[in-house]
Amino acid sequence: MKSCMFRAALLFAFASALHAADPLPRARPESVGMSSEKLARLTAALQAEVTKGKFPGAVVAVARNGKLVYFEAVGYLDPQTKTPMPKDAIFSIASMTKPMASVALMQLFEEGRVLVSDPVGKHLPMLANMRVASNHENPSETVVAARPMTIQDILRHTSGILYGGRGTTALHKMYPPASSWSGMNLTGEEFLAKLASTPLAYQPGTVWDYSLATDVVGLTVEALHRKPLGKVLQERIWDPLGMSDTGFNVPAEKQNRYAGWYSNDPETGKPQFVLDLRKPLKLECGGGCASSTAGDYVRFAQMLLAKGTLGNAKILQKKTVEYMTADHLGPEINNRITAVSPSLNGYGFGLGFAVRRGDGVSPMIGSVGEYLWSGAYGTYFWVDPKEQLVVVLMSHTPGVYRATLRPMVGALVYQAINL
Secondary structure, three states: OHHHHHHHHHHHHHHHHHHOOOOOOEOOHHHHOEOHHHHHHHHHHHHHHHHOOOOOEEEEEEEEOOEEEEEEEEEEEEOOOOEEOOOOOEEEEEHHHHHHHHHHHHHHHHOOOOOOOOEHHHHOHHHOOOEEEOOOOOOOOEEEOOOOOEHHHHHHOOOOOOOHHHOOOHHHHHOOOOHHHHHHHOOHHHHHHHHHOOOEOOOOOOEEOOOOHHHHHHHHHHHHHOOOHHHHHHHHHHOOOOOOOOEOOOOHHHHHHEOOOOOEOOOOOOEOOOOOOOOOOOOOOOOOOEEEOHHHHHHHHHHHHOOOEEOOEEOOOHHHHHHHOOOOOOOOOEEOHHHOOHHHOOEEEOOOOEEEOOOOOOOOOOOOOOEEEEOOOOOEEEEEOOOOEEEEEEOOOOOOOHHHHHHHHHHHHHOOEOO
């Protein structure tokens, strides 16, 4: 009996060690032009905010020149029991699913199976011949689309599709409110049927408006592979990159690492929502239904910084990554990205990421050419090619405080750069 218990304890310890392993090669910050002392300010600041009750906890990973220089957890995995936050905690990452779905579609582009100029209806016939609402308060008034929405449009949010929950017009009310709602309530076919019966809000290619379009990206990937999106991502991105804790469901054996959240926003007292991925989804939505860890996602982000490669894994070609992370919003497009966050003032958008146009304008520090995205529940990542920097923040902070947490982490990372 004691022998069995001893072996079980050893196996648990071994498994824990594997989960807690560094996701990238470690280096002292000073070896890549950063300060250990100044990076310690990040830990202290985050811990102070946890103590104030602003958010339950977080895990942050920072890499420079391909080396992991900071990988720390603060606060609590479970705010009720005060279980300490482990580095391998699993989080619902919401819209940080979008870049992964976008990469999967661009892999098909590299294989010649899809062009960014293709009409979406070529691959998803239900979305061919969509009309455009001429009056958002009377959506029955429609006009013919000047051109079909394209693969480029669904990747850069210029399709004319909406998020129903991001507005109050009669047209908004016709759309599913969010990717998470769609994942819980609709099959892929039901989702496409809903979009097909709803007019577009704008002529394709004329307005940037955050939307359900990346869920269409995911369904395009499914249609071309004839496999569920999760299976495609597992085979072509997650497994090759060693992202062993990323998926569309948190299995029973990993649920003890699934991070909790405050039921009410500490700032407003209003109820908070996080998509609970311990429950099965009806739709593996490319727009916001995955879970991951800081360690897994920093490997994905480092692959992007390295122009598609991580170790022996080749996910994309160099020119494809450069194309995806360029700004695809020309002067003919009405850019409404600040409606998502005022911090995105000064940003354009590529094929799956916001792209910084200048060093200034935004209230967030950064560099020209940096690209990023975030998740509604508090997660955030960015890649700064100029500084050869990758940062991933994981936290279940779905309320108003996330607008403070993200720029604070940015400031504390950049102040640690010496060279």
